[in-house]
Amino acid sequence: MNQTTANAKILVTGADGFIGSHLTEALVRQGRKVKAFVLYNSFNSWGWLDHCGADIRQNIEVFAGDVRDPNGVKAAMAGCDAVLHLAALIAIPYSYHSPHTYVDTNVNGTLNVLQAARDLGVKRVVHTSTSEVYGTAKFVPITEEHPLQGQSPYSASKIGADQLAYSYYTSFGLPVVTVRPFNTYGPRQSARAVIPTIITQIAKGQRVIKLGAVTPTRDFNYVQDTVRGFIAALDSTQGVGEVVNIGSNFEVSIGETAKLIAETMNTKIDIVTDEVRLRPENSEVNRLWADNAKAARLFGWTPGYGGREGFKRGLAETVAWFTQEDNLREYKADIYNI
Numbered sequence: 001m002n003q004t005t006a007n008a009k010i011l012v013t014g015a016d017g018f019i020g021s022h023l024t025e026a027l028v029r030q031g032r033k034v035k036a037f038v039l040y041n042s043f044n045s046w047g048w049l050d051h052c053g054a055d056i057r058q059n060i061e062v063f064a065g066d067v068r069d070p071n072g073v074k075a076a077m078a079g080c081d082a083v084l085h086l087a088a089l090i091a092i093p094y095s096y097h098s099p100h101t102y103v104d105t106n107v108n109g110t111l112n113v114l115q116a117a118r119d120l121g122v123k124r125v126v127h128t129s130t131s132e133v134y135g136t137a138k139f140v141p142i143t144e145e146h147p148l149q150g151q152s153p154y155s156a157s158k159i160g161a162d163q164l165a166y167s168y169y170t171s172f173g174l175p176v177v178t179v180r181p182f183n184t185y186g187p188r189q190s191a192r193a194v195i196p197t198i199i200t201q202i203a204k205g206q207r208v209i210k211l212g213a214v215t216p217t218r219d220f221n222y223v224q225d226t227v228r229g230f231i232a233a234l235d236s237t238q239g240v241g242e243v244v245n246i247g248s249n250f251e252v253s254i255g256e257t258a259k260l261i262a263e264t265m266n267t268k269i270d271i272v273t274d275e276v277r278l279r280p281e282n283s284e285v286n287r288l289w290a291d292n293a294k295a296a297r298l299f300g301w302t303p304g305y306g307g308r309e310g311f312k313r314g315l316a317e318t319v320a321w322f323t324q325e326d327n328l329r330e331y332k333a334d335i336y337n338i
Contacts, residue, residue, distance in 0.1 A: 001030075001235045005124065010234070011077050013037040013067055013113060014086035014128075015060075016047025018189045019181075023084065023227045025052055028059045030231075037076050037087065040064040048188050067109030074116040082124040084230055085113045088161075091192045092132070092154045092279065093338035099153035106157035107164065114168045114176070122175075126233045127165040129180035129243065130158050131219065131288050140251070141291035144180070144243045151283045162243065169241040177239040179230060182247035182290045186223030186314065187321035192337045194254055195220070195315070198261045199322045200333035202269065209269050210336070212277030214255035219247045219290040222305035222314035232299035239298045247290020248303045250311060260312060264319050276336055 010027060014020040015036035027034045038046050046062055065072035067087045077083060089095070089105045110127065117125045134142050135149025150156030168174040185195040194211065201209050229246035233239060252260075255271065262269045278284075295301040305314040321327055 005082055005235050008081035008123070009033040009035065009079060011035045011037060011080040011083045012086065013083070014088065016045075016049055017086065018048065019184055019223060019226055020086045021048035021052065021188060022186070022223050023086070023230055024049065024060060025056050026227045026231065028056050034059075035061045035063055035076065035080060037063050037065060037067070040066055051188075067112055068104050070112040070115065073112040074119065077116045077120055077122065080122060082126070082234060083113060083117055083122055084126045084234060085110065086128045088128065088158070090130070090154065091190070091338060092152050093192070095152050095154035095157070096280075097338065102153050102157040103160070107160045110161035110164055114164060114174060118168060118172050118174050124234060125165075125174060125176040126230060127162070127176055127178045129162045129178050130155070131180060131182040131245075131247065131290065132285060133159045133162060133180070134288065136285050137287040137289060140287065140289040141249060142245070142289060143291045144245055144294055151285060152279070166241065175240045177233050177241070178243040179233050180243055180245050181226045181229065182219040182221050182245065182288060184221045184223050184226045186318050187327070189223075190337065191331045191333065195257065195261065195318060196322065196331065198258050199265070199319055200328065200331045202262065202265050202267055203323050203328055204333040206333070207267065207269055209258060209271050210274035210277065211254065211258065211271055212274065212279065213284055214258065214271060215253060216284060216286045217251045217253045217288060218257070219249070219251055219288050220257070220311060220314070221246060221248050221303065222310070222317070225303045225305050228304070229295060229299070229301050232295070232301040236299045242298070244295050244298060245290045245292055246295055246301070247292050248306045248310065249290055249292050250307050251287070251289035252311065261315055261319065264312070264315050274336065
């Protein structure tokens with residue numbers, strides 16, 4: 001922790017989401033001052049923050065708004081020294097259905113965060129990218145110099161957001177670093193993602209598991225590793241104006257992932273292809289495998305759940321969470337969630 005961020009007040013956008021809630025918890029447990037930006041709704045729901053312990057909820061300042069609203073973003077950021085910008089729409093299938101919404105949230109929302117940070121003189125902005133911007137790997141492991149390929153409206157919107165972040169560094173000197181996590185998994189993840197899809201189907205008694213394509217490979221990142229990556233990027237004095245991969249440097253297919261989950265859950269399964277879960281052929285990202293050397297060099301970050309054994313350990317922790325009755329009740333395993 002450097003002197004700039006040790007006593008900083010930190011705004012976390014998307015704090016109500018999967019990664020954002022874990023990140024908010026970790027920051028609070030480190031004794032940081034945190035303002036949690038959650039999506040406004042009439043139920044006064046704080047998303048996954050509602051499921052955190054009272055020790056967490058009582059030590060965060062919550063701001064309900066919408067990143068698509070520049071006035072709300074600037075009001076939320078007032079008095080903050082640093083911003084961790086995670087708020088985004090991320091479901092790829094839904095981006096085929098509603099691409100305009102992805103531009104509004106991911107591109108214009110990021111623009112609002114960047115402009116507010118510039119206006120308010122924020123000392124460090126950590127912007128969230130995604131490995132999806134690389135598309136199907138042209139070479140592996142994928143370094144930060146890999147070409148960008150917008151193979152879905154989601155990935156295209158994130159490429160646009162990343163380029164805006166870079167432009168605010170080159171044009172205005174905004175101290176922004178772009179963190180590019182590969183496929184994060186763990187407790188609280190949406191069932192639109194493949195690992196929760198498999199776990200929840202098995203946990204609810206299904207043995208014929210519906211999936212999309214099983215041959216693509218992914219570099220899965222346990223959520224606690226991703227959180228440590230964000231905090232390392234926040235606390236470092238390096239990386240301004242740069243993109244940094246956060247990945248495990250371990251490649252595994254979706255089919256093999258399903259087998260490992262079944263083994264973890266002591267179950268035998270059969271996998272069937274559900275046509276509705278398949279991406280359009282040219283939109284499928286067939287291979288992702290992260291080179292994480294830059295994160296180690298700049299931030300001193302390495303995965304705690306790396307390699308096959310680390311992946312199995314992360315899966316076991318994820319299964320343990322999802323199979324708790326109160327948690328499993330939150331998921332509709334019989335309905336395909338785009």
